[in-house]
Amino acid sequence: MATFDLTIEDRKTTSSEQHRIVNDFSIQVATVNGSGSQSANTVLLRSIFQMGVPVSGKNLFPSNIAGLPTWYTIRASKQGYIARKKEIDFLVAMNAETGREDVMGIRPGSVCVYDEPLKLSALRDDLIFYPVPFDKLVAPVCPDAKLRRLVKNMLYVGVVDYLLDVDPAESEKALVKHFAKKKKAAELNTAAIRAGYDYARATFEQQCPFSIERMNKNQGKLIIDGNAAAALGSMFAGVTVVTWYPITPSSSLVEQLIDYLKKYRIGSDGKATFAVVQAEDELAAVGMVIGAGWAGARSMTSTSGPGISLMAEFVGLGYYAEVPAVIFDIQRVGPSTGLPTRTMQGDILKCAFLSHGDTRHILLFPASVEECFGFAIEAFELAEKFQTPVFVMSDLDLGMNNWMADPFTYPDKPINRGKVLSEEDLQRLGGFARYKDVDGDGIPYRTLPGTNHPQAGYFTRGSGHNEKAQYSERQDDYVNNVDRLARKLDTARSFVPAPVLEGTGTQVGVIAYGSSHWAILETRDQLSREVQLQVDYLRVRGYPFSKQVREFIEGHDRVYVVEQNRDGQMLELLKLDLPAEQLVKLRSVRHYNGLPIDARSVTDAIISQESKGVN
Amino acid sequence: MATFDLTIEDRKTTSSEQHRIVNDFSIQVATVNGSGSQSANTVLLRSIFQMGVPVSGKNLFPSNIAGLPTWYTIRASKQGYIARKKEIDFLVAMNAETGREDVMGIRPGSVCVYDEPLKLSALRDDLIFYPVPFDKLVAPVCPDAKLRRLVKNMLYVGVVDYLLDVDPAESEKALVKHFAKKKKAAELNTAAIRAGYDYARATFEQQCPFSIERMNKNQGKLIIDGNAAAALGSMFAGVTVVTWYPITPSSSLVEQLIDYLKKYRIGSDGKATFAVVQAEDELAAVGMVIGAGWAGARSMTSTSGPGISLMAEFVGLGYYAEVPAVIFDIQRVGPSTGLPTRTMQGDILKCAFLSHGDTRHILLFPASVEECFGFAIEAFELAEKFQTPVFVMSDLDLGMNNWMADPFTYPDKPINRGKVLSEEDLQRLGGFARYKDVDGDGIPYRTLPGTNHPQAGYFTRGSGHNEKAQYSERQDDYVNNVDRLARKLDTARSFVPAPVLEGTGTQVGVIAYGSSHWAILETRDQLSREVQLQVDYLRVRGYPFSKQVREFIEGHDRVYVVEQNRDGQMLELLKLDLPAEQLVKLRSVRHYNGLPIDARSVTDAIISQESKGVN
């Protein structure tokens, strides 16, 4: 095994270590929401990003508009680990309400910058404290007393820059970008950063044990959140009808999509090549999507848990009447309203089988912002190819947090609308049977309303029908039809994005999906380093499962299925799909407290299960 | 093996058999709906019932009000088999539209009574035909020409009585019961039966190969449909708030409940001890149930597939906020509108996990009208004991068809409202924590609104909360709470109705549930008789599964899970619940063409899978 730097990941680090820890630690900023801290945190994140150091940021905000505790965690990692880090190394404590708990919760030897009046240094003697009189500092910077509450937070960026050796010029650059359209705010906040920096330089003698040093790891990369990426994907997929009902954490997908569409999808006549409707609720939103999909638009909606429940009836219609639709589920913590501003992968099983009766749907599991973009495009292609609703299973962590990414790849295939018959086709064929399995793949042909041919029209219904779309209550028609539907979904196995394999053949496998991906990358290294366990990793990207999923499990002695929900919903889906004799191999690792999953928790869970022996 | 009569079950029967087949055959009446045939069929069914011969009737009606084909199948079985019989032995063909197909579909040697103008006897020469000029016969019986369309159907009762040796006095008795409140109709129809009987006696020389002989098997029994039984159960459970939205095949549950409540639940003040509300839709219906359950009523609603989908959001609230609610799902063929007047067990998986996020619900599976009654009572007890929504999974076959039954057992336990704290309790305890697991069973204590104690009030919400019902977004509070919920549902395993075992320990097991039960009883005999295969049978009656379910599977080499849906939803639930090493034993038998399941299909499927060898 290769040697490696002594990093904070090593649980054996002592508080008396001699050298500084460089580019490998986590920062947590504790504030209240609605206080401008989001801008400050974004600037801090970008500053480190611009220093060329891999970085990630997680916003932990309350379900409330202003005045409640909020935390923002930034992780800098020279190894490129961008999952949430469980331990906090550097705390910025701005919130009186949570100050005590925040300070008590971090590990010995960490750093705490705090708002001086909170007097937090009295709480512990094993931390390095840097008190800052923010209110005193903000007054000269911000003459307008009403704005001080907001500007105050930008001060800590300057303080942190100094302590961590972040080049303040990078923060100023990030800030100008952030306030691109608000010149006055940019100026005010630049002054705040400088004031913080200057105060820290003038005041703090003790060297901070953590430091950011320039690297060159972020060449060509950009920063974007998953919802913006999905919005871009939808736009480049050629979406034409978008419906929505606001809900956290989904709203920002459509809100950003609207901005993009207004900018890039106005035709030469000055008019929109799209329609966006804020519907009265999610039933209406998905009803519009179904109507539009039926009439030939590329249509989509985006929602979260409660909206998914409300869409159940229509989604069953979409399945059974075979209408394309794309539904983004930006998952949050359920059941019910749950924790609307926390993350979870809790709707997997629900979406796979949404609606009463025998239904089954295509799901895609993006793990990165790149995949939010790519799978959005893929979702529209699959929805039209298979004439059925397709779910893109994103989550709050992926959707609302900022992530580093490579530039997105422009789609390399033209738009494919699937098996749609034109006037000319009908002319040639002399007619068609809407629900007939002509090609043996379970996928029938359709026509769009308005097709000018006397044989084009057919009647779509959620009730029984025969191959010719005529009303039928006959047993044989019913069985034929639902068997074909099952066949169609089976065909989809080969068309959903194939899973991604990492590793080269050990006995132990890990299966994960979506935003859990980043923790697994790190967990693999931890397992290898800490207990010399090499694990292969299969990242599932679509349902119904590709055959590689089965092969992966067949090829391993035991397979850990890692996910972010209480009930092990992906494990459940696997159980339903795999041959029974493979199921003994499956083990479950679940993380469901609403925080993004972290590698440490996964690694510990696997080590603990491994130590219980192979059964 | 005991010897047994040569019955129609034997596939080797020839059309030239010598002796008459007694009390063991099926009759199918083909008419159009809205033509009064339902009365005629009920009278025929009751006549055979009164002859002491075990009998069952299945109505196969269209999703339409009048004028479309309808079939009614009656089975008389001296062995007491009351599942649908796949083969038809005796056809009454009244419907011109389907006459041809009806006649072509029955096996050689069967009997066909038909409406003379349809000229059906030309179609086949291997049947025994009895043409009847119904229109000519009805005219003298029914002077009012407008009523003739309806009365005409009663004529065939007389014809069939004669051919099958049914005592026409029994038919007249049944008819008087049926038209209890309509004297004129009773008279008219009595005359029709007589006219039919007389015509047949005068006309038909060839002896009918089938015959009903008096037996004494129905002593003490009665006839009722499952929806009426569930309505009675609900009334005797002490339901106080009933909400509904009409939907086939659920409507008749509430409609009959209303009648019963009006009759038996008016207090001494002349006022109702209940409230029934026809809601504007199923979202509202279940919302009212949740509100009423929270406020202390025993509340229920009844619906079918589409309603279940619409209830998804509220059911998740009920689970997570812990509110009792009883929901009857009278299942019909889905997905979507599907075949609304055909039967299926298609919502099993859906109801078990209804709503987004990690949810899980208690399900009860009645198999008989007796259990429709008993499980209705049990559902209210469990809903209040566990403070959660409980589903009673009936279906169209069970709910809308008439079944023989033993008189229902009056509840032997007093009503138990579960862990509800009164003013006095609070006085003693000095307060309470709404969501605390005081007893280790996961079930917390609650108070009802209006409890006159300053500590009684608490705030119920679908969002995050701690043990004291205070708003909380804390990780530990969330995890504590959902882990307790999982524990609570686990406790329910020991309290849902235990499965029923039949058989004494062979290697092969069968698991079934609900209305499939009756076919399984017959299948066991068929397997034993035809291929000398003895199978043990476990009838599952509740979810989460009792431990006996696991033990049963552990105790067998292979287990057939028989059910009425395409996807094997119960098998899926079992897969999710059982230890992985048991799953290799499970095999699936599914019947999903919308007709009630029949033994022949099940038996053949098992024989075929058995012959493929044990793997």
Add this chain to the structure above:
Amino acid sequence: MSATTTTPVPTPKTNHIGLTVVDYRGGKTTLCAGCGHNAITERIIDAAFEMGIQPENVAKLSGIGCSSKSPAYFLNRAHGFNSVHGRMPSVATGVVLANHKLVALGVTGDGDTASIGIGQFVHLMRRNLPLIYVIEDNGVYGLTKGQFSATADLGAKLKTGVVNDLPPIDTCLLAIQLGATFVARSFSGDKKQLLTILKAAFAHRGTSMIDVISPCVTFNDHDGSTKSYKYFKDHEEPLNDVGFVPYFENIEVEYDPGTTTTVPMHDGSELRLRKLDREYDATNKVGAMSLLAEAHEKGEMLTGVFYVNTRTPNFIDVLHMTDQPLAKLSETLIRPPKEKLDEIMESLR
């Protein structure tokens, strides 16, 4: 072509696009004989024929119910979508957004609209979507065997003796209040009035909300019903006499401007409302609402065109959508070029 003695086969009448009425027919009805809905089906066929609507260009939309089955019984050459109960408005909205060149024709029931569907109805009306929305209103749920719907009148009685004790929803009053721009009530038994109203609806580009009283002969046509043929014939009070001159008929019809108001429709046709017993201005929204509120208090059963407004922009106008249907836009119009993606990527660095 020599003169012969054989009688000529009568050429069936064709409309101005050259089709015959047969081209507008649908499947055989499975509704009860005498059901009001069947009469409405006939009028829809006639109106589409007489207006020369291209059947392939029609989208027939409905919810669930006996009424919602009707689209299967007219315009076989059109696409049809029998969706889910009470939610046709959202489906119709999606259809029209995808292809606003379609003639969208929604058929629904009083249960489908006023009970389960009232939420979507309200929001549909607000949007003034170009759509003909026909309620086949019998005051009961026919398909589920006759329970009261939310348009049943206070005190109406079912055959079973059950009395309705909740006030009815007046869908016309609601529609006017909320934003529909062509609102009328008619009766399935009034061939002429219903046909004329439907023809006018085909000429309107906005939401045409037409409540048609349509007796359910099986469950709500008895004494005690307020939606029976007899009750309606006895109580109907036409508000105005509705006339219509389609744009393609260049006939100068005589009319008295003192008693008749002419409303020019979007397609160039003319709606002519001749006053009967009272003064009434169908373009006055507040007046229309007051009229219906009062009629409701007095128990009057008014029919006719209550409100017409051809000025308010419809939902397609409001959305500033390009003229070509969204469903038909080519790839170059809906997928921005690679440079645009590069530009966006660059801005996020």
Add this chain to the structure above:
Amino acid sequence: MSATTTTPVPTPKTNHIGLTVVDYRGGKTTLCAGCGHNAITERIIDAAFEMGIQPENVAKLSGIGCSSKSPAYFLNRAHGFNSVHGRMPSVATGVVLANHKLVALGVTGDGDTASIGIGQFVHLMRRNLPLIYVIEDNGVYGLTKGQFSATADLGAKLKTGVVNDLPPIDTCLLAIQLGATFVARSFSGDKKQLLTILKAAFAHRGTSMIDVISPCVTFNDHDGSTKSYKYFKDHEEPLNDVGFVPYFENIEVEYDPGTTTTVPMHDGSELRLRKLDREYDATNKVGAMSLLAEAHEKGEMLTGVFYVNTRTPNFIDVLHMTDQPLAKLSETLIRPPKEKLDEIMESLR
């Protein structure tokens, strides 16, 4: 008890059931400082205190939104139920059916009621359920960061520049039309009027629908908003001056019968409506509807009590329910004896 020189601790004011205002408080608000909803919370506390409502006897119900959080901030001793978005009416209905002796108080938002919830709202109003229904109306979805709701006025502008292009739903007009029996509009900033209206609502046994304009300081209190403090202060036009004499106060208040109408309420209290600029009869349904329809056309922002009707039976009356709450009926009342089961069984043989 000797006279001393220490100053006496001032006894807090108690109401007629002996409680102090503290007994009506709730948890600390987590809404934004200055949010109109907080002012409404204060008025609810005051009204319940002044009316001497037993807090334990109140059921507080809400949907989802900033507004729907408010019940956590008043009447801590009451049971509360923060249900799901837009469906509080059904939950409230269930609660009242289960226990009609409870004082049911629903708090909702304009999104919760007029957007997602309009269907349940319509049917709730029809039922005239005894319930106080308060809409905290800011024209936007506060909790999801400020999108327009269905009560936003045509042409209203968000901070982002987005303009609302759909007509608003007037919940008061709807409520009157559909069957609510006490309908008013007020403003979170008008302490006296709002308090008086709330007290009257506590005295009413039927649906009291109160739309309270309640500015969202974070997302809808800027220029261009028509639901801002400033806009409403500038445009509000009180219809009548609302006075209220509770049943337990035996004060003979002077009033001029020429200008003031007195309405006796169910509990013996009196509502006194003094006319301001115009003649107005708040017991006339058609008049109330016409008033609001006209105000809407003219862009008037009327407040006051629009409609009151103490004659129409409420839903509990209509259901002929026994007096004791259903939730509290003993087993003997809800489970018929064995003989009855036997009787039924016999009849099925």
